[in-house]
Amino acid sequence: MSIEAQTIHRETFVLNLGPQHPATHGVLRIKLTMNGEYVEDADPVIGYGHRMQEKMGENRTYAKFLPNTARMDYVAALFNTHGYVCAVERLAGITVPDRAEYIRVITAELNRIASHLLWVGAFLIDLGGFTPLLYTFDDREQILDLLESITGARLTFCYYRFGGVCNDIDEQFISGTRAFIARLHSRMPMYHALITQNIIFRKRCEGIGPIPAETCRKYGGSGPVLRGSGVSYDVRKNEPYSIYPRLDFNIPVYQECDCTARYKVRMDEMVESMRIIEQSLDQLPAGPVMAEKVPKLLKPPKGDCYFNVESARGVFGVRLVSDGTDKAYRLKLRSPCFSNLSLFRDCSRGMLMADALALLGSLDLVIPDIDR
Amino acid sequence: MMAIPKDLIMELVRIVLYVVGFLAFIAVNAAYLSLLERKVPSWFQLRYGPKEVGPWGLLQPVADGIKLCAKQLLVQKGADVALFKLAPAMVVIPAIMSAVTLPFSETIVARNIDLGLLLIFSLSSIHVIGTMLGGWASCNKYSGIAAARVVAQNIAYEIPLLLVMVSLVMVTHTFNLHEIVNGQAGGFWHWNAFRLTASPLMPAAFIIYFICMLAEANRAPFDMLEAESELVAGAFTEYSGMGFGLFFIAEYANIVVGCSLGTILFLGGWHCPFGLLPGLHWFLIKMYFLCFMVIWVRWSFPRTQFYGLLNLSWKILIPFALAHLVLTSIMLKLL
Amino acid sequence: MWNYLKEIITGSWSLCVGMWIVLRHAFRRPVTVQYPYQSVKLPARYRGHIQLKFDPATGNPKCIVCMACQRACPSNCIALDGVKPEGATRKVPTQYSLNFTTCSLCGLCVESCNFDALEFSKEYNLTSQHKKDYQMMDLLTYGREAKK
Numbered sequence: 113m114s115i116e117a118q119t120i121h122r123e124t125f126v127l128n129l130g131p132q133h134p135a136t137h138g139v140l141r142i143k144l145t146m147n148g149e150y151v152e153d154a155d156p157v158i159g160y161g162h163r164m165q166e167k168m169g170e171n172r173t174y175a176k177f178l179p180n181t182a183r184m185d186y187v188a189a190l191f192n193t194h195g196y197v198c199a200v201e202r203l204a205g206i207t208v209p210d211r212a213e214y215i216r217v218i219t220a221e222l223n224r225i226a227s228h229l230l231w232v233g234a235f236l237i238d239l240g241g242f243t244p245l246l247y248t249f250d251d252r253e254q255i256l257d258l259l260e261s262i263t264g265a266r267l268t269f270c271y272y273r274f275g276g277v278c279n280d281i282d283e284q285f286i287s288g289t290r291a292f293i294a295r296l297h298s299r300m301p302m303y304h305a306l307i308t309q310n311i312i313f314r315k316r317c318e319g320i321g322p323i324p325a326e327t328c329r330k331y332g333g334s335g336p337v338l339r340g341s342g343v344s345y346d347v348r349k350n351e352p353y354s355i356y357p358r359l360d361f362n363i364p365v366y367q368e369c370d371c372t373a374r375y376k377v378r379m380d381e382m383v384e385s386m387r388i389i390e391q392s393l394d395q396l397p398a399g400p401v402m403a404e405k406v407p408k409l410l411k412p413p414k415g416d417c418y419f420n421v422e423s424a425r426g427v428f429g430v431r432l433v434s435d436g437t438d439k440a441y442r443l444k445l446r447s448p449c450f451s452n453l454s455l456f457r458d459c460s461r462g463m464l465m466a467d468a469l470a471l472l473g474s475l476d477l478v479i480p481d482i483d484r
Numbered sequence: 485m486m487a488i489p490k491d492l493i494m495e496l497v498r499i500v501l502y503v504v505g506f507l508a509f510i511a512v513n514a515a516y517l518s519l520l521e522r523k524v525p526s527w528f529q530l531r532y533g534p535k536e537v538g539p540w541g542l543l544q545p546v547a548d549g550i551k552l553c554a555k556q557l558l559v560q561k562g563a564d565v566a567l568f569k570l571a572p573a574m575v576v577i578p579a580i581m582s583a584v585t586l587p588f589s590e591t592i593v594a595r596n597i598d599l600g601l602l603l604i605f606s607l608s609s610i611h612v613i614g615t616m617l618g619g620w621a622s623c624n625k626y627s628g629i630a631a632a633r634v635v636a637q638n639i640a641y642e643i644p645l646l647l648v649m650v651s652l653v654m655v656t657h658t659f660n661l662h663e664i665v666n667g668q669a670g671g672f673w674h675w676n677a678f679r680l681t682a683s684p685l686m687p688a689a690f691i692i693y694f695i696c697m698l699a700e701a702n703r704a705p706f707d708m709l710e711a712e713s714e715l716v717a718g719a720f721t722e723y724s725g726m727g728f729g730l731f732f733i734a735e736y737a738n739i740v741v742g743c744s745l746g747t748i749l750f751l752g753g754w755h756c757p758f759g760l761l762p763g764l765h766w767f768l769i770k771m772y773f774l775c776f777m778v779i780w781v782r783w784s785f786p787r788t789q790f791y792g793l794l795n796l797s798w799k800i801l802i803p804f805a806l807a808h809l810v811l812t813s814i815m816l817k818l819l
Numbered sequence: 820m821w822n823y824l825k826e827i828i829t830g831s832w833s834l835c836v837g838m839w840i841v842l843r844h845a846f847r848r849p850v851t852v853q854y855p856y857q858s859v860k861l862p863a864r865y866r867g868h869i870q871l872k873f874d875p876a877t878g879n880p881k882c883i884v885c886m887a888c889q890r891a892c893p894s895n896c897i898a899l900d901g902v903k904p905e906g907a908t909r910k911v912p913t914q915y916s917l918n919f920t921t922c923s924l925c926g927l928c929v930e931s932c933n934f935d936a937l938e939f940s941k942e943y944n945l946t947s948q949h950k951k952d953y954q955m956m957d958l959l960t961y962g963r964e965a966k967k
Contacts, residue, residue: 125625176891176892178927179927180893183923239787240787242525243525246529260862264862270924305836305837309836310785311830311834312705312786312787312834313785313786315792316788316789466789466790527844528841530848530851784841
């Protein structure tokens with residue numbers, strides 16, 4: 113770990129929260145200018161994981177880009193695939209059958225729960241409590257087993273296709289999902305007793321890392337970060353897509369703007385996701401899971417479209433410009449973590465370093481999503 | 485040649501036996517506490533701990549020791565070499581030396597010093613200097629920050645510890661650890677932790693002692709020193725190989741000494757809870773129970789914030805310790 | 820003053836509750852699988868590397884070298900070649916090699932095959948000391964050896 117020491121007239125020094133650090137959840141480098149224990153400036157340096165995903169979108173046909181979508185935000189991979197697939201479907205005018213839409217929503221919400229469970233564990237590790245990680249991973253393991261039984265993969269699901277999904281779900285998946293939801297409902301009181309009411313956790317998070325709503329607006333913060341700052345914006349309600357208009361669920365919003373608010377938003381979102389899954393399983397129609405007459409080599413008509421989905425981390429957007437050939441002319445991916453990270457510099461001024469790290473943890477960043 | 489008196493030879497033999505015995509006891513305990521440190525959380529976390537090396541992982545500390553000895557001892561360029569190498573020694577030696585006054589049973593005590601309690605507390609302050617030297621001599625910004633935190637933390641937590649000790653000594657009328665234990669003979673209602681006739685806050689005093697012992701040993705939730713997610717390994721970042729191993733042993737030796745002291749002072753030493761068969765086995769059972777509590781507390785909670793840690797000491801523990809002191813003196817005067 | 824005491828009491832109680840929850844878990848059985856002594860049961864749709872399907876009657880691969888899998892692969896992992904033997908209606912593969920080091924297990928090749936010639940294997944215990952063992956996996960012999 114390299115340290116650079118610069119003495120400015122205010123006697124600050126630069127501390128490198130280097131690319132290798134247990135708290136940065138990936139290869140993120142933050143140059144902290146510190147005055148004693150207080151953070152004066154935090155300059156994130158990104159790009160250590162840049163893989164030119166957007167350029168790859170221009171060099172591959174639409175279908176060949178599908179595996180890439182899962183590798184950007186690998187914790188909540190299905191949302192990225194959902195955004196991309198819906199953007200292409202919008203451009204090419206493909207209608208997805210109802211059963212496929214319901215399956216997409218069920219699997220995406222399961223992925224949201226898995227992502228939030230991982231976040232809870234990782235956040236607690238940042239704060240120093242190692243045990244809840246193992247408990248959340250135990251629950252997450254069940255979700256991954258369920259998704260593995262239908263897609264064949266545990267992390268990089270390449271499950272959605274243009275016009276539907278590639279495999280149908282079976283009775284075992286449906287009963288397994290219902291059993292899992294019942295189990296997680298019974299585990300939530302345990303999580304609240306172990307974490308939410310714990311005095312040490314509360315002291316570490318209450319009032320720490322305030323992100324005012326105006327800062328979120330300035331930098332484009334979205335997702336639980338925005339909803340923890342009191343703004344009720346969720347793509348599933350404000351710009352509904354898929355079958356979300358047919359489902360009844362709430363958007364948890366908390367006004368306190370601190371780390372506790374973001375934590376509570378994510379815990380409540382897990383409960384709401386379980387409601388969505390139960391309703392979708394009840395309403396699941398029979399039918400095909402793939403649209404008919406989708407050409408193998410897709411050549412959408414010339415056009416420019418943008419599609420938003422509510423990922424576990426925020427608003428994930430895909431802008432697709434097609435020039436009529438089988439490869440996209442421009443693929444732009446709007447990553448939620450990139451905008452959420454840009455908040456960090458403004459919000460961490462004047463904080464103690466441990467508090468700044470708690471704030472960084474509560475933003476729920478996945479670095480490959482930032483670097484793409 | 486003068487005839488060497490038989491007593492002197494017996495005394496020398498006794499000293500050597502005790503030195504070797506205590507060194508072995510502390511070393512083996514430190515090593516196997518490090519194994520327990522990995523096994524106990526595995527029970528809580530629904531997994532198996534180390535189990536490959538030896539049955540039930542019993543040879544894991546041996547493997548860890550060999551690994552640490554095999555590493556290259558690097559000294560950072562620009563580091564103060566003498567202090568860098570002195571620091572681990574300064575941390576380990578007081579912990580082992582504190583064992584000299586600890587009575588493990590009626591007959592097993594190295595040296596029954598009349599001021600035993602005072603000696604242990606004076607020795608326990610030295611390890612703070614050792615850690616600070618280690619952090620400063622490493623020529624590493626992270627270590628420097630961690631060392632500064634450790635000093636503030638240890639000073640803050642020594643005060644309630646000493647206040648509780650003062651009130652305890654007022655009750656037991658002696659600094660001699662052997663006498664203190666003998667004053668708790670009988671059933672568990674005679675133990676100092678439950679001696680409500682001396683002061684109604686006695687159980688609280690035991691809890692204050694336990695918390696301060698955790699903080700002095702730099703154990704979670706007070707492990708600012710090695711706050712892994714923030715400062716990697718804190719003051720020990722630059723130590724590799726057996727230098728790091730010595731800090732490790734020192735931490736566990738501190739825990740063993742702290743738990744032994746807690747057993748002696750509050751839980752009746754080698755006396756049975758029901759007054760039946762006193763002996764070394766009760767001492768060991770109680771000491772290991774306290775060690776289990778230390779490990780249990782570590783793996784249950786997140787880490788406190790640094791100012792929260794200091795707030796806990798200055799704003800909560802010290803007022804309660806002072807209140808306990810005043811109550812004890814009032815009760816002593818009245819009864 | 821009352822708030823101060825109340826916070827101490829509720830705080831200490833929350834800590835005790837937390838410790839009790841952690842202790843309760845100590846009495847449950849571990850959930851980990853002791854790999855490699857125990858193995859995980861893989862679901863039917865598990866995606867290992869692809870392998871050719873063989874016709875049970877003739878013992879030959881069902882592949883007719885239409886190159887659809889090669890065209891569908893995003894990472895250009897598949898290289899195949901084939902000849903049309905004398906008097907046969909379809910081509911027979913003479914070479915089918917998979918570059919598993921760049922394969923991303925997306926499954927586009929299996930889906931693109933119209934002749935049901937490809938399937939996922941259930942292999943996850945893959946080790947070798949030479950990179951070329953997985954850079955040029957010969958699926959013709961691999962399938963035959965696996966069947967034996």
